[in-house]
Amino acid sequence: MLIVSSDHHLQHHPELEFFEGELKRYHDTPERASIVLAALREAGVGPIIPPQDYGLTPILALHSPDYVDYLQHAYQRWVADGGIAAGVYPDSFPVRRMSRRPAKLSALAGFYAFDLTAIIAAGTWEAAYYAAQCALTAAHRVRDGAGAAFALCRPPGHHAHADLCGGYCFLNNAAIAANWLASAGSVSLKEDAALASHPPTQRIAMFDIDFHHGNGSQDLFYERSDVLFVSIHGDPDRQYPYYLGAATETGSGEGVGYTVNYPLDAGITDDRYLQVLRLAIERIARHQPEFLVVSLGVDTFAGDPFGDFQLTAAAYPRIGAEIAQLNLPTVFIMEGGYAIEQLGRNVAGVLIGFQTK
């Protein structure tokens, strides 16, 4: 399986985040991606290639121009305004009935964020931009017949909305790839200036198996029927991102029936998880997609500091093998996973299980 990876993520390394009432070491460390890459290399999963640069057009097809402009320039503007060099840290949020867009950078930081985890440090834009390019490169190769590809994206993306960062996410890599596959059809990425206005030509399924609900991905496609969004995750009544992810959320308008959530209890074990996974896969098969985009997080692992599922390492090859049963051209996009010691093995497990069926 083709692996797309870029060193640009190394430039994104915020040191601290506000977590459980304290300033703690930032969880999304550069070593996360380095560990996964080393494990994939060691396991011989496939050739590793750098991303192509497709520019901003496929990003702007999903994210709002003002938000993208903010991400590009926030750090420099923050520092120029006297902000600390460690990164942009929002402290005010326009929740309920407060919605005006302010001019001041420190206030924009809250305007474009829904939590305190998406810290914009000096190299964050570069990292986020190339993570999206990794996802697009993987999608492009799969569209051109590669069968399957894995984009080692960091920062992750599935929590990012059209104009909101959060959950360590800035640009929604998986959604950008899915949207490109859905709307670009046979149009080359190089010549698709009008991509945003292309009518949908392909049926896509997004399958989010990160421990956390993919609130950004759901929101981006909530009113669309061409991109099915299916997610298995910790019940938002007890787990982040709390404010989306219920089973009652099924889409709206044209998208009714094209969002499917499987919120699960704490303590889920391998066999029960695989049962739910098979249900989700049956739903995906009924959509008859041309392409599958998997948001691959392994924070479902028993040892993960964020999750409360109890999956063992043995679950991951089984998950990969079940997904392979769909027999679809598949783009895997790296999302979460914070049990550093087992992170590489678990990601490799899914991809190897997929390849060996």
Ligand SMILES: [Zn+2]
């Ligand atoms: Zn997660």
